[in-house]
Amino acid sequence: MNHAETDSRSFLHHGWALAPERAAVDLETRTAVIADLHLGYEWARGSAGDCVPRHSLAETLDRLAGLFARHAVERLIIAGDLVESTRPCESTLLDVTRLMRWLHDRGIELVALMGNHDLALARRGVAEVKQFAPRERFELRGWTIAHGHKRIAAARLISGHEHPVLRFEGLTAPCFLVADDMIVLPAFSSNASGRDVARGRIPERWARDQVRCVAAAEDRVLELGPLGAIRAAHLQLAVPVRGASLRPRRRSRKNP
């Protein structure tokens, strides 16, 4: 069986448990895959001139701690965009170092894959722990894991980069998109705004009949069925958009 519920909170897809912490966990090899952490998001904003509270490292660690409490994980694969800034500052490097040390303290092996935001980080390296040398791809149980910003030849691909979300009645739920040959991960960071899978333009790969949507809602994931059906239904489900519409709205008076 390809789809099954592992516990009431995760959703099993070809042996990958899709967890509400926005991670895909391979139960067999005890490997968790996450993508798009955008660590140092606030420092990037700071270098643009914004004065906002520090938060992304703490949120990342909180979410990872939640994940590790429910799944025994020995290896964490970060499928690209570990950091936000293409010019990472000292604070960002410190956050990365702290994340690495935190994983190390828990005996978790880190595998970092290259994302489009990580180029400068890879050049510069994170001196304190070890040379930061992200790979382009990682192979596991017949699946290829990569960030997804570049075309990559793979029979079955797990990727990030697109930040899929489902917007509904004023809510935004990060979601996984799954098919027999793909898993698209939601962004791990809450700072990534996301691409609305119900209403936005979507890549061709997502427009296939077999693509299904699994949404992460607080402490559980919910399988919502084919993405096509969600997109077809979105007109009925959509909350009216605020703002002046100047297309004439015909409304006949129903009263006599």
Next chain:
Amino acid sequence: MHTNAIETAPGHASSIFSSAVRAWFEATYPDGPTPAQALAWPAIAAQEHVLLVSPTGSGKTLAAFLAILDELHREAAESRLAASLRCVYVSPLRSLNYDIERNLRAPLEGIRRQLGLDQSPIRVGVRTGDTSPHERRRLRDQPPHILITTPESLSLLLSQAAWRERWRGVTHLVIDEVHALAPTKRGADLSVSLERLTEHTVLAPRRIGLSATCRAGDSAALYLVGPTRACRVLYAPAPPHAQAPTIQVESLIEPGEQGHRGLAHRRLITRLRQLAAHERTTVVFANIRAMTEKIILDLRLEALARGEDDSVYAAHHSALDRERRRQIERALQEGRLRIAATSTSLELGVDIGTIDVAVQLGLPGGVSRWLQRLGRSGRRQGAQPRGILLTSTPAELMGAIVTAWAARRGEIEPTRIIPAPLDVVCQQLVGMACAGEQSVDDAYRILLRSGSMSTLERRDFERCLAFLAGELGSPASAFEPSQGAPPRTTAPRLWSRNGWFGVRSPRVVRWFRANVGTIHTEESARVFSGGAALGSVESAYAERLARGDRFVLDGRALEVVKVESGAIHVKLTSNEAYLPRWTSDRPSLTRELAALVATFRLEAGRILLEQGALALELWLEDRLSTSGSAARLLLDLFESQVRVSEIPAIDDVLVESSPGPSDETVLHAFHVPLHRAACEALARAVAARYGRVLGRNLSISVADLGWSIEIPAEIADTIPEGLMEQALDPRGFQTDVLEGLDRGELVARRFQRVAATALMVLKNPEPGRRVRVGGLNWVAARLYPLVKATCPDHPLIQEATREVLEDLLDLPTALEWLGKRPRLRQRRLASASPFTLAWIDPGRSEPIVFESSADALKRLQSRLTAAARGGTP
């Protein structure tokens, strides 16, 4: 050269002037001074703080300046006039500054000729955002005697240490359009700047405020001078030759045609073409930018189809390129335009020449605003200001009739000053620090003296300082690293210790200069046609544009040829195009007008029931000066409302339940005699109380005179008896308003503006460093909850909440009305009532979230599953 002693001929105001000034004035204005001038000159000459209240076209500029020019000329004659700044004139409008300079040039030139000099001894300079870097340097190195500027530029100048000495000799501050500044954050910002400027002067300068009509005992005077000074308020009557305005109310639809918006629009274009044929120049106030574009596009297309000149129509709004707007203003001044349509941008100041008629589409919102717009017309000597209110629905018609009635009686609204906005405090504190180290106590003292900040609490002031110093960041997290604790916030603006504060780095100064001001604009993308800038569209709209898409801007249909980041390249097209979306606040009625409309509605209902339809028709025609068909249109509305329901009374709340617009909801429409701000408060508290009982997401739609709540149809049967009574209980009301706010989006959206004004998040970030991953909504969707969670009493959370509760929601009015315990009247209807459709217009609603996202998604899941099984989703 000589100066005469002051003549004391009583009753002749120009007697205060030196001979050259008097000679020029008498030669130029043989009729003598206007009442405004006669009142203002002696008071200004007597060194008093003056607020001059007078209608437009009453010679206000000279009223303010001539006494100052006279003083400067006297000093020059005695060789006492130093080459230093003496008078600062501030106007809210950038383009107005050039008009003022022009208007000053004539008297200066005339007086120079009277004196027989080669060059006027008095120099005038203009400093706005448009001023070239070269000119800026020149103004700084050789300050003029009279500096004409805007609130933003003044704030910038005050932030520069090099200007500090320049203010020393200032003796006069002239503030134009006080009525427009006083009730805004922009005005609050200016009021602090005025105090900061005053702090640098040797002799506290006299303040001269100019204002269109405002009420007696109004807070505009407090705004102008602050709590520590006395202000003389001078009410000038209209000049003797001026005529009272005429106001016409017209309906674009006939009885029986309600709901045909396309028809109303076609009639609108026809009516405007008629005006263009008969009047020299008409200005159309369309309230929103998209409507402005639509009107001009349609007028132009119609003209082209008939082989007429289409260049006599132009749109004017703030999304058009500055240079394009300047062209349109010039065309107006030179009488080359027949019709200019504007959102609000032509409402104030700027000299737009001779306008024959001001047309308002729909409602202006308030009486003062309508009189201001109306005053743009008939400025020629002896001409009469004329205004037409063009309405396309019965509710608009009713509102327009009442607006016209109140405007003829001059029932203008009081000015309400925003009390101590903390986002403005933050920006001003950064501005102070940019000019050099500053004492904390002095800063607080300066703030307290300003009219807008007199109620600022020391505690709030200190929290603003703490935020700017980066001391209000996240609390220690569970995973706080042991060594080398990272900073709590990014990029703190200030350091603050031992009772002093200053900027952290030169970058802060740069950021301040790039982001000064309180005017909120959405992030936008510029639109270029053949390399020339046309204007801009909001980024949220631009994001959806692709090559080949068509939209309207500058009254023309455009096709996208190329999309770049931050720029859209277009070419003209003759194909059909869509209107861009621009975010704007929906205009609403003032408290006073809403109450009037409710009263008139009730009175009309009483006449209909007691005396019959004919009596109502006559009453509408006579009492309210309505035309016959307009009266019949309203009669229709009232008759159909009475047929299915009733006319809401003043001390009742009428609740009509009916199926909702989408059939998946049930609609509860509440009719109350209050304006939208009070209805916002009521709607949120009622939604919070409904939500607590029903446990489902609801949506609300708020309007003037009522609101509606949509409830999912499948739980409509479970609504307990008595829920409506409970929902209107005044006990615990404020708490529930807050809960309703928390579950909606209003505060988060306001926080976006507050964070920009307080310089927490920069509108214009460091070049090349804009962070895009979070999307356009990051501040509302992420930063707001983040700041709220990490620091619940953050001054900017406090300000966003205050702004919503006090400026957007009228809690006191709502509470006062609830306290009268209005009787609840319930009606069940087969469909939404005519009054609900006319006034509340449900459907443009805001979701109010009571379910967890997991519950809402589960509901979505079961709906989708049902759909997959063949049901309807």
